[in-house]
Amino acid sequence: MQITINNLSKTIKGRIVLDDINLEMQSGKIYGFRGINGSGKTMLMRAICGLIRPSSGTIEIDGAVLGKDMSFPKNVGALIENPTFIPKYTGLKNLELLAMIRGVATSQELKETLAAVGLDPLDKRTYKKYSLGMRQRLGIAAAFIENPKLILLDEPFNALDENGIKEIRDLILKKKDEGALLIIACHDTQELVSIADEVIEMYEGKVTKYYEVKNHEPA
Numbered sequence: 352m353q354i355t356i357n358n359l360s361k362t363i364k365g366r367i368v369l370d371d372i373n374l375e376m377q378s379g380k381i382y383g384f385r386g387i388n389g390s391g392k393t394m395l396m397r398a399i400c401g402l403i404r405p406s407s408g409t410i411e412i413d414g415a416v417l418g419k420d421m422s423f424p425k426n427v428g429a430l431i432e433n434p435t436f437i438p439k440y441t442g443l444k445n446l447e448l449l450a451m452i453r454g455v456a457t458s459q460e461l462k463e464t465l466a467a468v469g470l471d472p473l474d475k476r477t478y479k480k481y482s483l484g485m486r487q488r489l490g491i492a493a494a495f496i497e498n499p500k501l502i503l504l505d506e507p508f509n510a511l512d513e514n515g516i517k518e519i520r521d522l523i524l525k526k527k528d529e530g531a532l533l534i535i536a537c538h539d540t541q542e543l544v545s546i547a548d549e550v551i552e553m554y555e556g557k558v559t560k561y562y563e564v565k566n567h568e569p570a
């Protein structure tokens with residue numbers, strides 16, 4: 352998969368939230384976004400998912416223009432800000448509902464995805480009884496079901512304990528090895544540099560710095 356972003360800008364109510372962004376991203380790599388609050392990381396992720404339309408410029412995925420040739424990217428999984436789940440259902444039931452909407456994952460695969468994010472597939476607790484970190488883990492599980500080729504994770508390590516961070520980091524690296532294209536926003540620079548292949552810094556809706564990570568140390 353190849354994502355090409357050309358001169359992407361987005362203005363919301365007179366405010367420029369994305370400002371002339373140009374980027375190229377390829378499968379088998381992890382792209383790490385950092386930047387202060389309000390710098391545009393989440394907006395860019397929303398644009399790549401087809402959830403907001405560019406004011407100008409284009410996002411091409413494998414040559415097809417988002418919002419023109421297709422409404423949403425094919426084969427995408429995303430955790431962007433607070434995911435919504437149905438409070439009265441268990442984690443497994445919530446994933447089953449998502450899988451029903453989206454397509455083809457078997458119950459066994461959903462259970463494996465839950466286990467991979469450190470949740471017990473047999474846990475009878477409903478979502479409303481989940482702790483903050485458990486909710487975050489379920490959100491990540493939802494982004495991983497059905498083996499998406501493009502995965503966007505906005506602050507995946509939020510609210511996770513040490514084990515959780517390790518489990519999710521391992522899962523992210525596994526998806527990369529399997530050939531997915533991963534886009535991750537993270538405020539913890541050390542964490543970001545430890546997994547990302549390319550680091551992209553944003554400020555006031557612009558890309559202000561782009562560097563390749565060598566030996567997972569910042570350049």
Ligand SMILES: Nc1ncnc2c1ncn2[C@@H]1O[C@H](COP(=O)(O)OP(=O)(O)OP(=O)(O)O)[C@@H](O)[C@H]1O
Nearest residue numbers: 363364366368386387388389390391392393394395
């Ligand atoms: N729903 C919205 N309507 C209008 N403007 C918005 C909306 N959501 C965010 N913005 C604006 O878009 C800009 C970029 O916000 P964005 O959420 O992308 O930042 P961010 O880099 O993800 O920040 P954070 O680190 O806090 O998550 C900010 O100026 C913000 O005020």
Ligand SMILES: [Mg+2]
Nearest residue numbers: 392393394505
């Ligand atoms: Mg954000």
